[in-house]
Amino acid sequence: MAITSANQLELLQTAEAVAREKMIDPALVVEAMEESLARAAKSRYGAEMDIRVSIDRKTGRARFTRVRTVVEDEDLENYQAEFTVEQARQYMDDPKVGDTFEEEVPPVELGRIAAQSAKQVILQKVREAERDRQYEEFKDRAGTIINATVKREEYGNIVVELPGAGEAVLRRNEKIGREAYRPGDRIRCYVKDVRREVRGPQIFLSRTAPEFMAELFKMEVPEIYEGIIEIKSVARDPGSRAKIAVISYDGSIDPVGACVGMRGSRVQAVVGELQGEKIDIIPWNEDMPTFLVNALQPAEVSKVVFDEEAERIEVVVPEEQLSLAIGRRGQNVRLASQLTGLDIDIMTEEQESKRRQAEFETRTKLFMDTLDLDEFFAQLLVSEGFTNLEEVAYVDQDELLVIDGVDSDTAAELQARARDYIDAQNKAALERARELGAEDSLIGFPGLSPQMVEALAKDGVKTLEDFATCADWELAGGWTTQNGERVKDDGVLEPFEVSLEEAQELVMTARVALGWVDPDELAAEEAAAAAASDEEEEA
Numbered sequence: 001m002a003i004t005s006a007n008q009l010e011l012l013q014t015a016e017a018v019a020r021e022k023m024i025d026p027a028l029v030v031e032a033m034e035e036s037l038a039r040a041a042k043s044r045y046g047a048e049m050d051i052r053v054s055i056d057r058k059t060g061r062a063r064f065t066r067v068r069t070v071v072e073d074e075d076l077e078n079y080q081a082e083f084t085v086e087q088a089r090q091y092m093d094d095p096k097v098g099d100t101f102e103e104e105v106p107p108v109e110l111g112r113i114a115a116q117s118a119k120q121v122i123l124q125k126v127r128e129a130e131r132d133r134q135y136e137e138f139k140d141r142a143g144t145i146i147n148a149t150v151k152r153e154e155y156g157n158i159v160v161e162l163p164g165a166g167e168a169v170l171r172r173n174e175k176i177g178r179e180a181y182r183p184g185d186r187i188r189c190y191v192k193d194v195r196r197e198v199r200g201p202q203i204f205l206s207r208t209a210p211e212f213m214a215e216l217f218k219m220e221v222p223e224i225y226e227g228i229i230e231i232k233s234v235a236r237d238p239g240s241r242a243k244i245a246v247i248s249y250d251g252s253i254d255p256v257g258a259c260v261g262m263r264g265s266r267v268q269a270v271v272g273e274l275q276g277e278k279i280d281i282i283p284w285n286e287d288m289p290t291f292l293v294n295a296l297q298p299a300e301v302s303k304v305v306f307d308e309e310a311e312r313i314e315v316v317v318p319e320e321q322l323s324l325a326i327g328r329r330g331q332n333v334r335l336a337s338q339l340t341g342l343d344i345d346i347m348t349e350e351q352e353s354k355r356r357q358a359e360f361e362t363r364t365k366l367f368m369d370t371l372d373l374d375e376f377f378a379q380l381l382v383s384e385g386f387t388n389l390e391e392v393a394y395v396d397q398d399e400l401l402v403i404d405g406v407d408s409d410t411a412a413e414l415q416a417r418a419r420d421y422i423d424a425q426n427k428a429a430l431e432r433a434r435e436l437g438a439e440d441s442l443i444g445f446p447g448l449s450p451q452m453v454e455a456l457a458k459d460g461v462k463t464l465e466d467f468a469t470c471a472d473w474e475l476a477g478g479w480t481t482q483n484g485e486r487v488k489d490d491g492v493l494e495p496f497e498v499s500l501e502e503a504q505e506l507v508m509t510a511r512v513a514l515g516w517v518d519p520d521e522l523a524a525e526e527a528a529a530a531a532a533s534d535e536e537e538e539a
Contacts, residue, residue: 030055032124037062045105050081052102064107070099138162138194138203145215148205150185160187160205168203176207176275177239188273190215207274210234213242216273220266221259223248229255232284235338239275243295243335245284256281280335288340289313295336299325302349312343316352363387371417380404393418426450437462445513447506452496459492468510475503 016026037053041064045051050067070092071082088095095101148160148168156172158181170189181187189205190212206212214231223229229248236242248255259281260267267279285291289304292313303316317325325346326333337344347355360382367378370389380403386392392400393415400411429450430443436457441464443453461467476498477491493503511517 027057030057034062037064041105046080048078048080051105062107064105065102066105068101070095070097070101072097135194135196138191139196142191142194143211143215144191145188145212145219146191146205148187148189150181150183150187152183153181158187160189162203166203168205170205170207174204174206174208176277179207179275208236208238210236210242213244213270213274213279216270217244217259217266220261220269223253223255223258228253229258233339233341235335236277237331237335239277241278241280241331241335242274243280243282243339245282245291245295245339247284256283282339288342292336292340292342292344295339296325296332299332301325303352312345313340314345314347314352316347316349319348319350322346322348367392370421371414377405389418389422393422429454433457439463441465442467445510447502447509449496452493452498455492455495461492464510464514468507468514468516470503470507472500472503472507475507476500 016029034053034055037055038051041051041053042049045066050069052065052067054063054065055061056063067081068088069082070085070088073084073086076082076084083101085095085097088099088101091101091103092099146162148162151159151161151167153159158170158175160168160170162168168189168191170187174192189207190209191203192206192209192211193202193204195202195204211234213236214234217231218224221229224231224246228250229246231244231246233245234242235244244259246255246259248258258266261269267281271277271279280297282291282294282297285294289306292304292306292315293301296315299317299321301315301317301321305314305316315325324332327335333344333346360379363382363386364375364378366388367373367381367386368375371378371392373381381392384399384403386395395415397408397411397415400406400414401408406414426449430453433443433450433454433456436454438453438457439462442448442456442462443450445464445467448456456462456467461470470492473489473491475491475493477494478489478500480487480489491498491503498506508517508522512519512522
């Protein structure tokens with residue numbers, strides 16, 4: 001097949017037809033044709049030649065040119081596509097390295113094999129262009145809901161057809177319960193992820209994602225779409241039960257009532273889409289204990305104890321409310337935990353009373369053993385809120401005088417006994433630390449008690465340099481997520497109630513003392529961080 005004037009225009013017509021069918025730029029199809037013709041020409045003139053083809057966008061005329069590049073004498077390798085400066089002077093005026101020389105060559109006739117090869121190149125380019133178009137079209141639709149048509153099922157995964165965008169996958173674990181679909185069924189899904197891969201854009205859908213429920217409410221509740229009501233958090237047990245926390249920025253609008261709708265019309269529309277999934281709509285509150293009480297509905301809560309640092313919360317409920325608070329197979333407390341982002345411990349009033357009694361007895365025994373007190377006097381100290389020796393030793397004496405039967409002499413004696421005991425404990429701890437190899441640089445570091453130094457030495461931290469290389473969580477402890485569950489990491493200084501912030505400050509102070517960190521740069525970074533935080537709060 002020779003490219004003659006009779007079929008020159010057909011190239012452009014074919015390019016436009018293919019572009020319309022695949023919804024891509026006609027220029028991309030023409031470029032694919034140019035590349036395919038260039039490959040065919042190379043098979044005719046020689047693979048080592050640099051043959052290029054350009055198709056006139058108006059007339060469809062294909063122009064074949066041979067290109068040669070000027071290179072240094074020692075770099076000359078391909079005699080068909082390169083030549084030296086001396087050789088180039090036969091064709092060019094004042095040639096320089098890097099210049100190119102083009103000369104037109106006769107068009108080639110495409111045999112059957114060459115034509116088939118050209119066709120494959122065009123198809124490949126068209127497919128790549130189509131994939132790029134699909135990716136560009138859908139990359140910004142991640143996080144939205146789309147309607148699709150079920151195409152087929154593969155090993156439990158549902159392959160759906162998207163309007164004008166090829167196929168997407170609803171994986172087996174992203175379906176609600178035991179949903180079953182047949183080819184041709186209409187399905188509504190959440191676009192969870194869009195990835196660019198070699199085989200084309202991969203679009204992954206979900207019906208179990210918490211965001212799917214949030215987007216459904218946005219579609220059903222105009223106040224959410226307009227930003228008057230905000231969905232702060234969603235927790236789901238897909239197909240069974242869900243909790244959604246909402247807040248209203250307009251005092252005249254009840255966020256829960258707006259989401260429920262007249263006679264439950266709005267929430268029922270969402271429930272129907274989610275195969276009957278029961279939904280608890282909960283008012284969000286900045287006060288975490290209050291929010292948790294709401295999240296555990298319908299159970300009644302007697303008391304909440306919040307450990308902000310550990311992100312744990314203890315909930316006390318009446319005995320008859322325990323099963324309701326936990327829920328069937330732990331569902332209610334699990335959803336409340338997901339909604340608040342906290343680990344929740346639920347106990348009855350009787351269990352909490354026993355725990356408090358055990359703590360009372362432990363502290364009473366501590367004061368009896370260390371201060372040589374009788375049980376009654378030790379119980380008085382605990383009842384007044386004293387929990388350790390340091391509080392007794394260094395508290396203002398007036399706080400001891402409020403205890404019945406304690407005068408100034410008794411208070412002074414109590415504090416003297418407490419300080420003597422603490423001094424003896426500190427001395428013993430320092431001796432043990434030195435025996436373990438702790439150096440004076442660590443022992444004398446401000447902020448570390450002798451017991452802390454001993455604990456560090458036991459853990460192999462024996463010098464200030466060792467201490468400066470520690471991470472904050474290694475000292476204060478923390479929480480990590482493994483296989484979807486929060487796991488506790490014990491810190492060396494955690495028994496001494498050192499917080500993450502305090503650990504960070506101690507480590508950074510050590511690094512400054514060692515000259516590892518410039519204090520001026522550190523101060524500048526802290527000032528910049530504080531300014532950024534203020535800007536975020538103002539925004």
